[in-house]
Amino acid sequence: MNSTTITSPVLAARGIRKSYGRGTARFDALDGVSLEVYAGQSIAIVGKSGSGKSTLMHLLALLDSPDAGEVMVGDTDAKELSVKQVNRMRNEDFGFVFQQFFLNPNATVLDNVVLPLTIAGVAAGERKARGMAALQQLELDDKAKNMAVNLSGGQKQRVVIARALVNNPKVIFADEPTGNLDTMTGALVEDILFSLNKDKGITLVIVTHDPELAARCDRQIFIRDGREVGSLDNAGAAA
Amino acid sequence: MKTLDIIGTAVDNTFRSKLRTTLTVVAIFIGAFTLTLTSAIGTGVSNYLDIQLASVGTTDVLSISQTAEDAPDLGDGPLRYDPTRATADGVPSPEAGFSTGVLTESDLDAIGNTRGIRDVNAVVSLTASYIEYDAKGKFQVAISENAELTKADLAAGEQLTPSDNNQILLPASYLETLGLGAAEAAIGKVVTIGIANYDGAMHEVHATVTGVQNLTLLGAGVRLNQALTNELFAAQTDGEPTAYERGYFLASAHFDPTSNDDQVAAIKADLASQGYTAQTLADQIGVFQTILTGIVAVLNGFGLIALLAAAFGIINTLLMSVQERTREIGLMKAMGMGGGRVYALFSVEAIFIGFLGSALGALAAIGAGSIISNVLANTVLADLQGLQVLQFAPGQVAGIILLVMVIAFLASTLPARRAARQNPIDALRYE
Known part of the structure; x- marks a missing residue:
């Protein structure tokens, strides 16, 4: 299924290290991890909590910079990008799905979904059209005017996916996307994510400790104590 | 984010915590109300003196x-x-x-x-x-x-x-x-x-x-x-x-x-x-005006003190806002919103609170002042024809509103900086 011609990785990490704190309180979250993410791939970063898997995703998503090593975006070292370029990249090329949703409870569903477009400075009319299109894709267009606070957990996560989708990103980063959902809803959200990957060629980077979710990805990277302890390629895994 | 969107979002945010915003607005209201009234007294009495002395004065x-x-x-x-x-x-x-x-x-x-x-x-x-x-x-x-x-x-x-x-x-x-x-x-x-x-x-x-x-x-x-x-x-x-x-x-x-x-x-x-x-008469009026200016300055001082207190209210309100919205700020920054825009978002919120308080305060002062002035002019001061104790000059009222907005902006610098500097990851992890 994953028939996209793989040439150079869209994102790559080379020997990245990241630590927090100082002296005796110093904690090495990542201790030399290398990783390549190819366009159209779905990749799972698997590990227990505290393993450094979220830190790895944050570094790949340019939300943070490594203490040592390089994060490459295409052929460019992320260090060489200006703050503005990094902001634009996160805004236009990346979509984010978080376990805790991070929806503004007092804003409408539509306003939540179009937040990346608002930040990008897209005109109000176009924002609405694109936001509605994204909601339609997730069959939530009838909830557009509802307050986000009034939605169920599954609906919320679908809104979050719509938000991640609204700017037509190249890569969607998902941090425990099903962590807060029951099994059935979780499976539904998974289906949505993988169909985006399959139909639209959106690269997926999923952080999870759920082996079933990880098994659906093209590739699994196992992280323990800040190091990569193995990887697994599942040929034709995506369902 | 477009400037108009920033203003719109900031205004929406202002009304999210209605009670808190209202209390802050009341504090500003009191300051702006006082300042508008005292400066209106200054204008009124000064105009009266001008009419009484300057316009009727001989210059030779x-x-x-x-x-x-x-x-x-x-x-x-x-x-x-x-x-x-x-x-x-x-x-x-x-x-x-x-x-x-x-x-x-x-x-x-x-x-x-x-x-x-x-x-x-x-x-x-x-x-x-x-x-x-x-x-x-x-x-x-x-x-x-x-x-x-x-x-x-x-x-x-x-x-x-x-x-x-x-x-x-x-x-x-x-x-x-x-x-x-x-x-x-x-x-x-x-x-x-x-x-x-x-x-x-x-x-x-x-x-x-x-x-x-x-x-x-x-x-x-x-x-x-x-x-x-x-x-x-x-x-x-x-x-x-x-x-x-x-x-x-x-x-x-x-x-x-x-x-x-x-x-x-x-x-x-x-x-x-x-x-x-x-x-000359101008010299003599000058003495009157100097005294009057001094009195009005003292009165305005009281208004400014009230505004200063209100400024701390704004700082407090915004700090709480920033605290409450830590994760929201983190999310927006993760989605590529620049620090400057985040700063602007909170500054505009403060400026809007300042505008609300001062505009309401000035309006109330104009309403109350006009009534007081008319009552006085018809009773206690009826013998002094042409004396309107309180006079509201549009420029002055606009100036006061603007001043309050500037004070609000200055008050917002600390909370807005805090918001703008937030690291998206820490902000998203914040519980």
Whole structure:
């Protein structure tokens, strides 16, 4: 299924290290991890909590910079990008799905979904059209005017996916996307994510400790104590 | 994020925590309300003074007095006796009892001979006994001294002229009592003024009413032209001992009305070197204005103190906002919102709170002030025609609102910086 011609990785990490704190309180979250993410791939970063898997995703998503090593975006070292370029990249090329949703409870569903477009400075009319299109894709267009606070957990996560989708990103980063959902809803959200990957060629980077979710990805990277302890390629895994 | 979106989002955010916003707005409201009222008092009274003094003032008159000798400081001994200075001492002038600052006839000559002075007249104190019209009863009369310095605020008729005929301006309140009727009708009528001479014998002097003046700060008494003043003064001093040397407190002198400021300053300097203090009306108004400005500044100070307190309210409110919205800020930053925009978002929120509070405060002040001002003008201050204690200048009100918005912006710097500097990851992890 994953028939996209793989040439150079869209994102790559080379020997990245990241630590927090100082002296005796110093904690090495990542201790030399290398990783390549190819366009159209779905990749799972698997590990227990505290393993450094979220830190790895944050570094790949340019939300943070490594203490040592390089994060490459295409052929460019992320260090060489200006703050503005990094902001634009996160805004236009990346979509984010978080376990805790991070929806503004007092804003409408539509306003939540179009937040990346608002930040990008897209005109109000176009924002609405694109936001509605994204909601339609997730069959939530009838909830557009509802307050986000009034939605169920599954609906919320679908809104979050719509938000991640609204700017037509190249890569969607998902941090425990099903962590807060029951099994059935979780499976539904998974289906949505993988169909985006399959139909639209959106690269997926999923952080999870759920082996079933990880098994659906093209590739699994196992992280323990800040190091990569193995990887697994599942040929034709995506369902 | 577009500027319009930032403003819209900031305004929405303002109303998210309604109670907190309301309380902060109330604090600003109080400050803006006070400041608007106090500055309106400043404008109102200052305008009144301007109308009363400046617009009616004559520009070619100096009022001149002896420069007062410095009084010895408390605890110093008495000053040395100066025989030249003392010549006017003990002169049984109407103002006797004052030891310094009296002008004699020779002083008046010296003033008259000063370069640039056209003529000089002593300002005399006249104590007329009564005023009467057409044998309709005699009434007491108050005479404004130094009427030359200002033009009357006329209800009818014309200003006094340097004519040889006796002319008088009556306050509007005199008309009915004297039986003169309406203001227009009183013009041209002849009234009789009774004045006692040195021996107590009554002289009667006739004068034509040329104008009726509104009741003002300066218009409480009747005004006389120089011819009438001279005649009354002659009557009052009739029978005095001939060796009597007279002293005056004040003289008024005319100079060329086309003189520019430098020339006036030169005349004043010349007089000062001779030991006289000369003031134009503008100088005298200046003193009033300085005092008024001082009072209004103190009042405004109270308003500003209230605003300062309110500014801390804004800081507090925004800090809580930033705290509450930590994850939201993190999310927006993760989605590529720049720090500057986050900063702007919180600044605009503060500015909007400032605008709300100050606009409401100013509106309430204008409403309350207009009512108070009208009530006062019709009751306590009814006698002072044209006095609106509170006057709201649009520019000033706009200035106050703007000032509050600037204060709000400054108050927002600390919370907004905190928000702008947040690391998206830490913010998203924040529980």
